[in-house]
Amino acid sequence: xxxISRFFRLNRRGESQAHVVYAVTFTIIAxxxxxxxxxxxxxxxxxxxxxxxxxxxxxxxxxxxxxIPGGDTDIQGDTDxxxxxEGTWTTYxxxxxxxxxxxxxxxxxxxxxxxxGLKIYRxxxxxxxxxxxxxxxxNASCLIDTxxxxxLGTCTSSVSQTFNWAVDLPYYLxxxxxxxxxxxxxxxxxxxxxxxxxxxxxxxxxxxxxxxELNALAVTPTTDYGTLALGGTSAxxxxxxxxxxxxxxxxxxxxxxxxxxxxxxxxTAVKIKANTNATVTTPMGTSAGEDWVVLNDSVAVATSxxxxxxxxxxWLVVPSSGARGLxxxxxxxxxxxxxxxxx
Amino acid sequence: xxxxxxxCAVFAFSYVTYADEDIQSVTLSNVAPxxxxxxxxxxxxxxxxxxxxxxxxxxxxxYIHGTAYDQNGCSDIDDVxxxxxxxxxxxxxxxxxxxxxxxxxxxxSSNSTLTLSGCSGPSDTxxxxxxxxxxxxxxxxxxASASSFSSNDWKARVVVNDVSSDAGYLADSFEVxxxxxxTVPSVIDYGTLAPGDTSTxxxxxxxxxxxDDIDFYVKASGAMTCDRxxxxxxxxxxxxxxxxxxxxxxxxxASDTPIxxxxxxxxxxxxxxxxxxxxxxxxxxxxxxxxNTVTFTAKSNE
Numbered sequence: 001x002x003x004i005s006r007f008f009r010l011n012r013r014g015e016s017q018a019h020v021v022y023a024v025t026f027t028i029i030a031x032x033x034x035x036x037x038x039x040x041x042x043x044x045x046x047x048x049x050x051x052x053x054x055x056x057x058x059x060x061x062x063x064x065x066x067x068i069p070g071g072d073t074d075i076q077g078d079t080d081x082x083x084x085x086e087g088t089w090t091t092y093x094x095x096x097x098x099x100x101x102x103x104x105x106x107x108x109x110x111x112x113x114x115x116x117g118l119k120i121y122r123x124x125x126x127x128x129x130x131x132x133x134x135x136x137x138x139n140a141s142c143l144i145d146t147x148x149x150x151x152l153g154t155c156t157s158s159v160s161q162t163f164n165w166a167v168d169l170p171y172y173l174x175x176x177x178x179x180x181x182x183x184x185x186x187x188x189x190x191x192x193x194x195x196x197x198x199x200x201x202x203x204x205x206x207x208x209x210x211x212x213e214l215n216a217l218a219v220t221p222t223t224d225y226g227t228l229a230l231g232g233t234s235a236x237x238x239x240x241x242x243x244x245x246x247x248x249x250x251x252x253x254x255x256x257x258x259x260x261x262x263x264x265x266x267x268t269a270v271k272i273k274a275n276t277n278a279t280v281t282t283p284m285g286t287s288a289g290e291d292w293v294v295l296n297d298s299v300a301v302a303t304s305x306x307x308x309x310x311x312x313x314x315w316l317v318v319p320s321s322g323a324r325g326l327x328x329x330x331x332x333x334x335x336x337x338x339x340x341x342x343x
Numbered sequence: 344x345x346x347x348x349x350x351c352a353v354f355a356f357s358y359v360t361y362a363d364e365d366i367q368s369v370t371l372s373n374v375a376p377x378x379x380x381x382x383x384x385x386x387x388x389x390x391x392x393x394x395x396x397x398x399x400x401x402x403x404x405x406y407i408h409g410t411a412y413d414q415n416g417c418s419d420i421d422d423v424x425x426x427x428x429x430x431x432x433x434x435x436x437x438x439x440x441x442x443x444x445x446x447x448x449x450x451x452s453s454n455s456t457l458t459l460s461g462c463s464g465p466s467d468t469x470x471x472x473x474x475x476x477x478x479x480x481x482x483x484x485x486x487a488s489a490s491s492f493s494s495n496d497w498k499a500r501v502v503v504n505d506v507s508s509d510a511g512y513l514a515d516s517f518e519v520x521x522x523x524x525x526t527v528p529s530v531i532d533y534g535t536l537a538p539g540d541t542s543t544x545x546x547x548x549x550x551x552x553x554x555d556d557i558d559f560y561v562k563a564s565g566a567m568t569c570d571r572x573x574x575x576x577x578x579x580x581x582x583x584x585x586x587x588x589x590x591x592x593x594x595x596x597a598s599d600t601p602i603x604x605x606x607x608x609x610x611x612x613x614x615x616x617x618x619x620x621x622x623x624x625x626x627x628x629x630x631x632x633x634x635n636t637v638t639f640t641a642k643s644n645e
Contacts, residue, residue, distance in 0.1 A: 086361055216361035225369035230414050239365060260371060262506065263416040263465030270367065316369055322466040324415035324506070327369050334362040 056101040057200035061160065064096040064204035066190045069166070082209060084171040086216035087244030094118060094165040094190045096204055104155035106196040111150045117193035118165055119144050122174055122211075125185040129205040133191050140246075140303055141174050143167070165192070171214065172246045172302045178213035180247055180337050216245035217335040223314065231320040236273075241333065242309035243299045248338040251295045253331055261325025265318065270331070273313040298338050376420045376505045378513030379469070380409035383499050388473060395497070395517055397480045399524040400552030407499045408473035410461075411511065417462035417470040419505040426457055427502045428474050432483055432519075434495040439514070445479040446610055472501070481554045481609040484521035490555050490644060523641040524553035525606065531620055531637065539626040541589055549639055550615040551606040556644035559606070560599035561618075563637050570631020574624060579637070581620045589621050595637065605644050 069091060084090060100106045107115070121142040123132040135142035153162035167190075175181035176188055187208030195201045219241050225234035243249055253272065258265035272293055295312065302308040382391035384406050395405050407428060413419045420426075430449035435441045441448035451474065461471040485495045500514040527549050533542040551557055563576035577594035580587075583604060604616040 214361075217363050219363040219365050221364070221366060223365055223367045225367070227370040227372060229372045230374060234369065245361070255367070258367070258369065260465075262419050265369070265371075314367075316367075318369070318371060321414045321468045322416045323371050324373055324419055325371060327371060329367050331365040331367055332362050333365060 055106075055196070055198040055200055058098050058100040058107045058194055058196050058202045060192070060194075060202050060204040061097040061099055064094060064190065064192050064206050066206040066209055067093045067095060069093045083212040084169065084173050084214050084246060086214060087171055087218055087242070089168040089170050091166055091168050094120075094167060094192060094206065095163065096192060097160060097162050098194050098202065099160040100196055101159055102196065103158050104161055106198075107194055108152055108155070108161060109197065111152070113145045115195045116150055116165075117145060118167060118190065119193075120167060120169065120188065120190045122176055122183060122186045122188050123208065124183075125187075129189045129191065129208070130203070132189070133203075138303070139170050140172055140301070143169065163194075170302075171216075171244055173211045174301075175211050175213040175246050177210040180213055211246070213247055213337075214245035215247050215249055215335045215337050216243075217249065217251065217333060218242040218244045219333045223331075225316040228316070228318050230318055230323070232318050234316040234318070236313045236315045239312045239314055239333075240309060241297070241299065241311065242307045243301060243335075244307075245335060246301055247335075248301060249299050250297050250336040250338050251299075252334045252336050253293050253295065255331040256329050258323075258327035258329040260323040260327035263323035265316070265323055265327050265329075267329065269317050269319060271315050271317060273315075294336075296338075371415070373505065373507040373509055374414040375509035375511055376411055376413040376503050377511040378409060378411050378501050378503060381499060381501055381513045381515040382406075382408050383515050383517045384408070387475070391515070393517055394486060394520050396520045397478065397482060397484075397522045397554055399522060400480055400526060400550075402477050402479055404475055404477055406473055406475055407501065407515070408471070409501070409513070411470050411472060411501075411503050412468055413470075413505055413511075414468060415505065416465045417467045418465050419507075420503045421459055421462045421470060423457045423459060425504050425506075426459075426472065427504075428455065428457075428476070429500045429502075430476065430478075430497065431500075432485060432492060432495050432497055433516075434492060439498065439500045446481060446608075447483045449476060449478065451476050472503075474501070480522070480552065482519055483608075484519045484554050486518045486520050488521045488643070490521075519554070521555050522553040523555055523557045523643060524551075525557060525559055525639055525641045526550045526552050527639050533620075533622045536622070536624045538624055538629065540624050542622040542624075544586065545620045546585075547618045547620060548615045549604065549606060549618055550613055551609055551641075553641060554608055556605060556607045557641045558601060558603050558644050559642055560601055560640040561595065561637060562599045562640075563595040563597055564635050565597055567622075567633040567635040569629045569633035572625075572629035574622070574629055574633055576635060578623045578625070579620060580623070581618055583616065583618060585617070585619060587619055587621075589623060599640060601642065601645070603645055 098107055119133060121132050121135045123129050137144045149166040151164040155161050174183055176186045177184055188211055189208050190206040192204045193201055220239050223237050223239060225237060228234055241251060255267045257267050297310045299310050300308045383395060384390060384392045385395060387406050388408050389406065397403050411420055428451050429439045431439060431441045432447040435447045443450045455474055455476040458473045459470055483492050485492045485497055487493050496516045497519050498514050498516055500512060502510055502512040504510045527547055531545050531547060533545060536542055549559060566576050567574040576597060579595045580589050580592050582592045606616045607614050
């Protein structure tokens with residue numbers, strides 16, 4: 001400022017010169033301010049942006065199929081009957097194609113039962129398939145996630161995959177067809193439920209299929225009456241009978257004569273006592289048909305892993321002569337439909 | 344588990360019914376067989392005889408037959424290889440375990456056959472057997488007149504072993520009759536002689552064909568009858584010594600004359616004694632062919 005004042009003083013020699021100086025000075029100041037303002041407006045900085053994409057529920061493409069692995073690829077709707085395997089569980093398959101526009105990871109990241117659900121159940125006549133979906137778990141009529149084993153195909157176009165669901169079904173499934181099945185007008189379906197990460201769900205139900213009647217049993221494979229003298233009577237032996245089918249059953253039994261190292265023992269030497277009626281004894285029948293022994297046991301169908309069965313006592317009355325050594329025969333036990341269906 | 348018993352079509356569906364099998368077993372103990380009856384006879388399936396009579400001089404057949412029983416069934420004992428028979432004199436060493444000897448111990452194999460019959464099947468428990476045994480005529484006698492073993496008898500012991508090697512047996516006693524018998528040549532030919540000649544010595548073998556030691560009687564039927572005339576039987580002299588002197592011994596008679604020859608019972612080889620005969624022809628009154636009969640009769644040994 002000192003220098004400016006001096007300058008002013010130096011230029012008081014004329015009023016016009018002072019106005020010029022002021023003009024120039026203000027001009028310079030304005031320019032500097034303008035440049036500074038411009039410089040201030042061109043500096044870089046961050047600004048946050050966001051967008052919300054709505055969830056798309058998964059969908060099922062095409063039909064959900066119920067099939068036999070390595071066999072019939074599409075059981076439902078066929079006239080073929082599905083006969084359970086005697087005394088054991090059989091693996092079936094449920095397949096389909098699931099898509100999700102949010103991407104495959106939206107449904108395949110978690111294939112546990114919380115996201116992937118399967119029910120196989122009997123549907124009463126006059127109702128829709130989904131009406132039965134709320135059935136309570138029962139190995140005989142409503143199977144839920146019986147075997148959590150899902151195979152997924154390759155993710156196609158980032159959104160779609162095939163799935164194959166292995167499911168084990170027991171031998172005692174309630175039959176849905178046949179004169180001895182009270183639910184003979186019902187049908188069976190398999191229902192798939194798939195949820196994505198947002199718990200949006202898609203469900204699919206197979207066409208109906210029929211479970212056939214199976215009247216089967218398992219019997220103690222061998223009965224050894226021990227070593228006996230001619231004319232002797234054996235100790236009582238227990239014959240265990242197990243219902244390995246899906247119908248309440250009675251039994252018939254017959255046998256051939258014992259063939260011995262020497263001679264034979266007539267089949268009628270074997271006596272049977274029904275455990276339900278200890279006073280009744282009868283000789284073993286002689287052939288299938290009229291001669292066989294009829295035992296009315298009404299053995300229920302199994303309902304869980306615990307089998308259902310009964311026992312009978314048999315013993316052997318050895319003839320007084322005419323045979324020696326090891327004697328064997330075969331008793332044939334046949335399951336006979338009792339006429340009611342167990343649960 | 345068994346396959347489907349039936350697959351029954353009912354309307355548009357079917358149900359499946361299965362059967363299952365139970366293999367039943369029992370082991371029946373063995374019961375030893377037994378010999379129910381035993382008979383000894385000279386006749387096939389004949390009545391039981393207390394005395395068996397040998398045949399003179401040749402093998403003879405006797406039968407041991409009866410029935411056997413096996414509670415397990417007669418099929419258990421219906422193979423001939425399961426049967427054994429022992430015939431023996433009761434006093435022989437070893438008893439029924441005696442060693443084979445044609446005189447007193449028979450363990451029949453090649454000299455016998457066994458016939459089994461009457462077993463109708465596994466449910467039948469009885470079987471009929473008959474052994475046909477060929478015996479030597481010189482088996483040792485045991486009846487009352489036997490010279491050595493009259494205090495013994497004979498045993499027939501039948502044993503049957505069933506398939507399990509359990510055995511049943513039964514023995515029967517019988518006597519073997521004493522048979523005293525002999526054979527001699529049918530002809531003694533003195534050749535052609537002149538009146539007054541004495542023949543050369545003729546050797547006659549007397550063979551024991553029975554089953555005991557014997558002596559024998561000898562007698563002539565009478566004088567030798569010739570085409571003309573006759574020769575008294577006393578002109579036929581005999582002796583047990585070879586080379587005997589005609590006039591030193593006596594001649595035959597028409598009655599039995601005992602000869603203490605002691606011809607022992609045969610064992611392995613024939614047993615015999617030789618008797619020597621000479622004939623002296625009268626000096627006159629006879630001609631032509633002359634003949635008579637000399638009878639040898641076995642008797643107990645003295």
